[in-house]
Amino acid sequence: MASPPAAALTHFLLLALLFFPFAAAAAPHRHRIPSRHLASLNASAPPTTFFEVDRPIRPPLGSAGPCSTLLLSxxxxxxxxxxxxxxxxxPPECLAAARAGGGSLALAVLEWTADCRGRQFDRIFGVWLxxxxxLRSCTAEPRATGIVWSVSRDVTRYAALLADPGEVAVYLGNLVDQTYTGVYHVNLTLHLYFHPAPPPLTQQADLIVPISRSLPLNDGQWFAIQNSTDVQSKSLAIPSNTYRAVLEVFVSFHGSDEFWYTNPPNEYIEANNMSSLPGNGAFREVVVKVDEDVVGAVWPFTVIYTGGINPLLWRPITGIGSFNLPTYDIDITPFLGKLLDSKEHKFGFGVTNALDVWYVDANLHLWLDPKSKKTVASLVSxxxxPLVxxxxxxxxxxxxxxxxxxxRHVSATGRVKSSHGEVxxxxxxxxxxANSNVFTTNGTVQVVNQTIDAKSGTFVKDASAVLLSEEVHKLFPLYIYTGTSDQVGDEYSLVSVIKLGVNDKMVSGGKLGFSYNSLRNxxxxxxxxxxxKNLVVGGLGKTHQVYKYMGTDGCYFRDVSSSNYTITADKSGDSCAKRSPSSGVKVSLQCKVLQNVNLVCLVLCFSAQIMNHAVNP
Structure with a gap:
């Protein structure tokens, strides 16, 4: 096919170049441009290790393990x-043995390891129990010499699921033909670590109810949301002795909305006769409803899959969140007054301005009162x-x-009376x-500047004390420049610049203790x-990433750079700066006192901790 005319080049490239074997394949029937290998490679050379920069998952001090079980190959x-x-x-025998001996689960890690050789699209996949x-993730794109990668996710919060027999399901929709030869060879393993004694407080849910599609299916168990009026839902009744409920939402975007943040409004598409290209503007949100009430929303991080924009950027360092897509929690405890009637209620998901397709499902985490057959709840406010x-x-x-x-703003307050008292x-x-989307040079250059600012808070108290006061602030900055140049006949160059990040802060206090963390990624x-001739015949991608985490559970730092498949610089560490001998003790004592006061004091404590803890590059 001839190269596209300048009139539609920028968005054509986001829908064609970015949907060839370089964009997460939600709909393999879409036209994509094949690529050539950029150089002759020695097939006997070792495979390349791909990775997403993240903080290592470490077992708690004093725990035993791992006890490892292969779940699927x-x-x-x-x-x-x-x-x-x-x-x-x-359930692994070691899990039952630990409980029989008076121990408890300290950490559970789900590990995905895979390898692939040849040529292939990147593929979205999910793991269900x-x-x-x-786990929601994207595969890496292979090369002739082969690639390997692994993903580890902390799944301790699913302890209730892990304790019961069930069925593991993995959907990875892949196509193999004479052109796309890559087969993904996968092992899925569960690693468990144990405390020698029961935990002082139970923090994991007692029951996890899936809000997803049931097998049998010829697809993943997620719901597929295809347009702005499509609402997918599941009806269920929750146990009458529930005293806390949290929705954990999984989200990914594909097809015409894989690059939703670059889409112009429909009026631009119509005015320029480009009806085959995506529109509906550059804003999306996932709206979560219980019956007809909006209980919360997800304004998702702009994950760029392992083939997005310019695939050479993500080899071997992949985009933030591409191997371990983030989930989003919505506390629906205030709505228990409507849910504890032993009747089924509809949990639904829609996407504002959606184009085909969004994959959404959720897990409902429920805490149950073993001393009560029925808790009593009411919605206070x-x-x-509506969205502005x-x-x-x-x-x-x-x-x-x-x-x-x-x-958008959502707020709800509710009371629950159980054996724990009235909470x-x-x-x-x-x-x-905020999104600025600019087209210049007859539509061949596009610049996107976007910021998503998301704040959430949970405040729990009984008659005598604050049980939990937690605030979370997430900031997602994004900058994208794409432009074409040097067009001669059916040959041209695509230039791209991308800056994206996650700035995440959390401070929490109350009877459960004080904690904080800060991430700049x-x-x-x-x-x-x-x-x-619509084939990638050459190119270069360079990526630099800085990851800084600091919290009451430790610190981690990594600064890494790559050029195409080669790591050019890499330094990391997991130590925090030394405390002042006197101030460190003083702050520790202050925090113990302040934990039971209020969030203002906690913020003061948080600030003092920051002064005594710093990431050591």
Whole structure:
């Protein structure tokens, strides 16, 4: 196919170049441009190790383990549109033995390891246990010499699921033919660590109810949301002795909305006769409802899969969140007054301005009162005004600017009376969104500047004390530049620059103790691709990432750079700066006193801790 005309080049490349074997394949029937290997490679050379930069998962001090169990081993070849691969799950004997001996689960880690050789798209996949999703991830893209990668996720919060027999299901829709030869060889392993004694407080849920599709299916167990009016839901009744409830939501975006943050409004598409390209603007949110009430929302982090924009940027350092897609928690405890009636209620998901396709499902984590057959709950207050969305646009032909702002607020307070006493829970979310989307040079250059600001808070108290006061603040900055140049006939160059990041802070206190953490995770990538007759014939991608984590549970730092498949610099550490001998003791004592006061004092304590802890680069 001839290279696209300049009039539609930028968005054509986001839908064609970015959907060739370089964009997560939610819909393999979409047209994608094949690529050539950039150089002759020695097939006997060792495989390349791909990785997502993340903090290592370490077992708690004093714990024993690991006790490791292989859950599933499979080669995913021609698996698209076929049933998920399943395996019976039996709780590892060491889990029962630990409990029989008076111990408890300290840490559970789900590890995905895989290798692939040849040529292949990147593929989205999911792992479910008894219908509850445990991992959402994207495969790495192989090369002739082969690749290997692994993903580890802390699944301790699913302790209730791990303790019961069930079924593991993995869906990885892959296609194999004469062109795309890569088969993904996968092992899925569970690693368990144990405390020698029961934990002082039970923090994991007593029951996890999947809000997903049930097998048999020829797809994943997620719901597929195809447009802005499509609402997917599941009805269920929850136990009458529930005293706390939290929804954990999984989200990923594909097809026409894989790059939703780059989409112009429909008016731009219509004015330029580009009906085959995506529109509906650059704002998306997942709206979560219980019956007809909006209980919360997800404004998702802009995950770029392992083939996005310029695939050479993500080899071997993959995009933030691409191997371990983030999940989003919504505390629905305030709504238990409506749910504890022994009737089924509808849990539904929709996506504002959605195009085909979004994969969404959830796990409902429930805490049950063993001393009561029925808890009593009531909704005290509820405020969920409509989304505020404003789009200002101005364009002439293919050049123009689109500025989008959005905001939303959700807040609810409820009371629950159980054997723990009468507890009042308030949960709130506050979001703001800003996106600037600019087309220049007759539509061949596009620049996107975007910021998602998400704040949430949970405040739990009884008649005498604050049980929990937690605030979380997440900031997702994104910058993308894409442009074409040097076009001669059917050959041209694509230049791309990407900056994305996660700034995440959490402070928590109350009877359960004081904790805080702060994460600054940023990537900066730039590269070029030379395209001839819709084949990538050359290119370069460079990526630099800095990951800094600091918290009451430790510190971690990594600064790593790559050029195409080669790591050019890499340094890391897990130590915190030394405390002042006197101030360290003083702050520790202050924190113990302040834990039972209020969030203002906790913030003061948090600030003091920061002064005594610093990431050591």
């Amino acid at each position: 499979h080669s995913f070849g021609a698996t698209y549109g076929r049933p998920p691969v399943t395996a019976a799950y039996a 008894s219908g509850a999703e445990l 509820y405020d969920a005004p 969305l404003d789009v200002k646009s101005g364009f002439s032909g293919l050049d123009g600017k689109f500025v989008t702002h959005a905001s 009042t829970t308030t949960f709130n979310q506050r979001f703001s969104f 940023s990537q900066s990538a730039r590269g070029t691709m030379r395209v001839k």
